[in-house]
Amino acid sequence: MRLIITLFALLFSQLFFNLAHAAPKAHISAEQRKGHVNEARPDDRKKKKADKSSKKAKTVAPQKTAKVKTQADKKTAQVKSKSKSTHTASIKVTPPKKGYKKGYGRHREPEMATAKLAKHEKPLKLSPAHKKRYQHAKQTAMAKLMSQMGKPYQWGGSSPHTGFDCSGLIYYAYKDVVKIKMPRTANEMYHLRDAAPIKKSELETGDLVFFRINNRGTADHVGVYLGNGKFIQSPRTGEEIRVSQLDNDYWQNHYIGARRVVTPKTIR
Numbered sequence: 001m002r003l004i005i006t007l008f009a010l011l012f013s014q015l016f017f018n019l020a021h022a023a024p025k026a027h028i029s030a031e032q033r034k035g036h037v038n039e040a041r042p043d044d045r046k047k048k049k050a051d052k053s054s055k056k057a058k059t060v061a062p063q064k065t066a067k068v069k070t071q072a073d074k075k076t077a078q079v080k081s082k083s084k085s086t087h088t089a090s091i092k093v094t095p096p097k098k099g100y101k102k103g104y105g106r107h108r109e110p111e112m113a114t115a116k117l118a119k120h121e122k123p124l125k126l127s128p129a130h131k132k133r134y135q136h137a138k139q140t141a142m143a144k145l146m147s148q149m150g151k152p153y154q155w156g157g158s159s160p161h162t163g164f165d166c167s168g169l170i171y172y173a174y175k176d177v178v179k180i181k182m183p184r185t186a187n188e189m190y191h192l193r194d195a196a197p198i199k200k201s202e203l204e205t206g207d208l209v210f211f212r213i214n215n216r217g218t219a220d221h222v223g224v225y226l227g228n229g230k231f232i233q234s235p236r237t238g239e240e241i242r243v244s245q246l247d248n249d250y251w252q253n254h255y256i257g258a259r260r261v262v263t264p265k266t267i268r
Contacts, residue, residue: 126264137177137267138206144173145224145232151241153234158184166221169234169241170208173224178266186210187217194266195259206262209246211254219256 126134147160154163158171167186175182180194189195190210198207205227210219223233226243234241244251 130264134262134264134267138262141173141177141206141262142224142226145169148172148241149232149243151234153237153239153241155237164234164241166223166234169232170222170224174261177268178261179268180261180266182261185217186219186222189222189261190219190257190259192259192261195261196263198258198260200255200258203258204260206260208259208261210256210258211251212256213254221254225258 148164148169151160152163153165154168155165156168157163157165158168160172164172167184167189170189171182171184180192183189183192189208195208198204203209203225205225207225209223209225209231211221211223212219213221221233223231223244225231225246229246230243231246232241232243235244246252246255
């Protein structure tokens with residue numbers, strides 16, 4: 001019995017010894033592991049911090065460059081806007097003047113402007129020879145007109161062989177007298193730049209007088225002033241070339257203006 005107790009005691013003591021011997025190693029190994037972990041953690045933290053700082057630097061750099069680009073774009077946009085504003089400021093827009101009438105080819109500028117120029121122009125000093133040529137040109141045109149008296153109206157006609165319409169008669173009388181190119185229609189003659197506008201109170205023999213009858217353009221009928229309130233014309237289909245009174249109510253109501261084609265400057 002005593003032996004059995006002693007054996008149990010020995011076994012118990014041996015087990016206790018073994019356990020006591022094994023426990024410190026385990027404790028040491030755990031502490032070693034903790035030390036290794038603690039040693040590894042700072043390095044990992046440093047690496048993580050370095051990675052984070054590099055990522056931040058990468059993310060910040062594009063923003064800075066983007067800001068720089070946007071600032072540069074803003075500066076260029078400001079420069080462009082300034083250049084545009086200066087360019088537009090340098091361009092002067094001239095509004096259309098009152099009294100402007102649209103013309104054809106080498107046709108007239110606004111009547112008011114031409115009237116002002118005519119007032120300021122000095123009268124030409126004609127030599128006796130030039131004055132004689134000027135008078136001869138007017139007489140030639142008037143003779144050609146009067147020689148067609150009584151001929152029938154012919155739409156589109158501009159020759160003694162075919163007959164005349166209103167503008168064809170004027171074209172025939174003046175085309176060889178003046179050096180400017182005479183238009184063919186009444187509306188073009190009215191807007192001719194080389195024909196000076198004339199007031200009704202200043203009409204002279206040979207001036208063209210214009211009327212608006214059928215609302216075809218600004219002027220759709222034309223005649224030539226003969227003096228003493230009379231003018232020669234080719235009226236309309238079914239009628240003949242004749243002399244009419246300018247102060248007649250009908251012609252007064254349709255009268256729109258006059259032009260002077262034969263001048264000392266325009267004669268051949």
